[in-house]
Amino acid sequence: MSIVFYILAALTVAGGLAAMLLRNTVHCALALTVAFAGLALLFLNLDAQFAGFAQILVYIGAVAILVVFAILLTRGSETPKEGVYSRSWLAGLAIAAAVFAVLGWAVLQSARVLPHETAVPAVTVQQIGVALVGRYVLPLEIVAVLLTSALIGAVIIAIHEKVGHEKEEHK
Amino acid sequence: MIDTCDQIFVLLQHWLVSFLPAAWQTAAGVLLSVAAIVCLFPALFALTTVFERKGLARIQNRLGPNRVGPFGFFQPIADGIKSLTKEDIVPLSADAAVHFLAPVLLVVTVFMGFAVLPMGRNMVLVDLDAGLLFYFAMGASSELAVFMAGWSSRNKYSLLGAMRAVAQMISYEVPLLLSSVVVVMITGSLSLTKIVEAQNHYTWGLPHWYIFTPWGFAGFLMYAIATTAETNRSPFDLPEGESELVAGYHTEYSGFKFALFFLGEYVAMFSISGLGTTLFLGGWSAPFSFLTWVPSWIWFFSKLMLSIFVFIWMRGTLPRLRQDQLMNFAWKFVLPMCLLNLMVAGLWRFMGDGWLRWVVCSAILLLAYVGLGLGEMRRQRLGPRSYRYAE
Amino acid sequence: MLGEGIIKGMVETAKNFFGSYFSAERLTTVEYPEQRIAPYEAARVFPFLVFDSKNHAGGTDWESGLRCVACQICEKECPPKCIFIEKSKDKKPDALGRLQFYPARFDIDISVCMSCQICVEVCPFEAIKMDTEFELSTEDRFGGLLLDRKQLAKSNQYYHQIHPAEATGVDAKLAAEKIKAHAKVKITDEAKTAAIAGAGA
Numbered sequence: 001m002s003i004v005f006y007i008l009a010a011l012t013v014a015g016g017l018a019a020m021l022l023r024n025t026v027h028c029a030l031a032l033t034v035a036f037a038g039l040a041l042l043f044l045n046l047d048a049q050f051a052g053f054a055q056i057l058v059y060i061g062a063v064a065i066l067v068v069f070a071i072l073l074t075r076g077s078e079t080p081k082e083g084v085y086s087r088s089w090l091a092g093l094a095i096a097a098a099v100f101a102v103l104g105w106a107v108l109q110s111a112r113v114l115p116h117e118t119a120v121p122a123v124t125v126q127q128i129g130v131a132l133v134g135r136y137v138l139p140l141e142i143v144a145v146l147l148t149s150a151l152i153g154a155v156i157i158a159i160h161e162k163v164g165h166e167k168e169e170h171k
Numbered sequence: 172m173i174d175t176c177d178q179i180f181v182l183l184q185h186w187l188v189s190f191l192p193a194a195w196q197t198a199a200g201v202l203l204s205v206a207a208i209v210c211l212f213p214a215l216f217a218l219t220t221v222f223e224r225k226g227l228a229r230i231q232n233r234l235g236p237n238r239v240g241p242f243g244f245f246q247p248i249a250d251g252i253k254s255l256t257k258e259d260i261v262p263l264s265a266d267a268a269v270h271f272l273a274p275v276l277l278v279v280t281v282f283m284g285f286a287v288l289p290m291g292r293n294m295v296l297v298d299l300d301a302g303l304l305f306y307f308a309m310g311a312s313s314e315l316a317v318f319m320a321g322w323s324s325r326n327k328y329s330l331l332g333a334m335r336a337v338a339q340m341i342s343y344e345v346p347l348l349l350s351s352v353v354v355v356m357i358t359g360s361l362s363l364t365k366i367v368e369a370q371n372h373y374t375w376g377l378p379h380w381y382i383f384t385p386w387g388f389a390g391f392l393m394y395a396i397a398t399t400a401e402t403n404r405s406p407f408d409l410p411e412g413e414s415e416l417v418a419g420y421h422t423e424y425s426g427f428k429f430a431l432f433f434l435g436e437y438v439a440m441f442s443i444s445g446l447g448t449t450l451f452l453g454g455w456s457a458p459f460s461f462l463t464w465v466p467s468w469i470w471f472f473s474k475l476m477l478s479i480f481v482f483i484w485m486r487g488t489l490p491r492l493r494q495d496q497l498m499n500f501a502w503k504f505v506l507p508m509c510l511l512n513l514m515v516a517g518l519w520r521f522m523g524d525g526w527l528r529w530v531v532c533s534a535i536l537l538l539a540y541v542g543l544g545l546g547e548m549r550r551q552r553l554g555p556r557s558y559r560y561a562e
Numbered sequence: 563m564l565g566e567g568i569i570k571g572m573v574e575t576a577k578n579f580f581g582s583y584f585s586a587e588r589l590t591t592v593e594y595p596e597q598r599i600a601p602y603e604a605a606r607v608f609p610f611l612v613f614d615s616k617n618h619a620g621g622t623d624w625e626s627g628l629r630c631v632a633c634q635i636c637e638k639e640c641p642p643k644c645i646f647i648e649k650s651k652d653k654k655p656d657a658l659g660r661l662q663f664y665p666a667r668f669d670i671d672i673s674v675c676m677s678c679q680i681c682v683e684v685c686p687f688e689a690i691k692m693d694t695e696f697e698l699s700t701e702d703r704f705g706g707l708l709l710d711r712k713q714l715a716k717s718n719q720y721y722h723q724i725h726p727a728e729a730t731g732v733d734a735k736l737a738a739e740k741i742k743a744h745a746k747v748k749i750t751d752e753a754k755t756a757a758i759a760g761a762g763a
Binding site: 010032049050053054056062064125126154 | 310318322330
């Protein structure tokens, strides 16, 4: 547990907290991006090059932009006067605590499940690629089908809107 | 002697670092290389602004700036002093923190891309195994900076410009990545140094650059189109078109922050041309086997400047594309060609050596080009004009 | 074929680029202010008042040679009303020897003037013509752009320099008028002497 890990962990937690506590929605999205960056740096700290860079490429490069676009296209720029709290916050807290407990237990038990791991395994991109199309080809194809269906769904929604608009104009 | 010239910067770095105690040597070496990159590329940017203005001027039948210095080559100094002494205006209703961070983020992510470019033999800052992936990760992060700039200015035009810029950059990122993936497929590695080394062989004096193969040529064309769109360069510069959107996402920036955006755009151009040189034009390898005595970094930077000149040439020639024409082009022409290129590259690899694979691959790509061109890119048949009057 | 237009365009711009170093007709610009293009015959910027150096009033200076007789037609016809004229109280002889008023004050506000040339077209005395001087910028925004009659008065020789064909035409017209006026005076004189002789006889 080196000093670098503590700094990166603090950065990630701070980003996550800020994403929850800030009032301006776009600020929250940008704080979430900081949390993603912290996560990517943690991956790099563990020498998982592919995972770290893919995290930056996918999360910061695409998901963060998607989040800000969604905020812009739905909300506009009104900043709420006070913070937004939901009324069922107690139930939310309980669920979050339960999930945290499960994840924490899984992480702490990993030392017992894999006792012989001493050195960092060197996983090259080629090994990841071979595993993806060899052992894990079925999940890969299922994810591909999922993404394709999401894309087709988005196109269908957009086409319906366009056709709806045109019908209204012609009337 | 030739080797000394070739490795002169590496030797210089080792010599300078040898003055320090051994514990600090690696860190100092890295810092020195970083300082070199941070000093060199802005200087190149200054030179490029003059070349661009004078080149565009000559294309447009006029002289460029020729008052400051010999033939106007000190003009960037005058421009730099001007932008440093201008007042830094932040709009009252703008989001001050994000407004400040946007150019910072842009410049940081753009400079990070240089860390993996091999600028000469043994002249990479960091030799990453997943170097190409790192480069694209940094490129994707710079889009967020564009969006931040546009949103924080609280200006309709900025926001519109930022949305258009981000939409354009996202749609052209897919062809960019796909055209680079072809190179990775054939080389078998994501490391940029290995890609250059794979191209550094010669047959009958001619090099094995990937651009001289059918799939490499098609890939290079797609890559060039995608890079022009990624860096918001003419003919894809609608997000910053002066006649449409004032200045797009950097409307509300003045003084040094504007200069930072300008710097970021040009340095992004350099780094993406550098990547294109590495992937398709052989990086630091010489064009003919009898020219290998010229230092490798001279070849890299000449190819880089050649790409910049082609960018300037395109800017002076082509009119701006409209947003929908841009998008149509990306999704209906460039993307299918890139996917086909992937398959053709696979075919190339498994057909084995010989003249047959050249003929077959070139034929498939040419047919696809002509077919897609005739099919998807023909002029829209517009129906009779309908008018709607205000009631 | 797709891409043909781009190639043709790029060849054309390459020709422009390399040609601009060699052929003068490709590089059509002029390095102002060291090099200037001569203004054309019909160029016009702001009006000026013409004065004749040799005139009947006897003097050679601009004040006595001004052709303007303060008829105020240009002031009335000017669309943005940028001419301000004050008639003098006394009269002085003009080129044809007749006594005429002259403008005690003739100001043109060139920040308002739109160079429409209507004042030139309506002047019956060929007194106001269009100048080609355009480097009139000044630091005084209001007073500096209000030209008075001393600044507006320029000689007929200057008029010949800037609009040679027009000035020659105007000179010919004025000379013809002079001849007609002399002929009319001669006829009137002859008629007068004939009437006196007739009355005497």
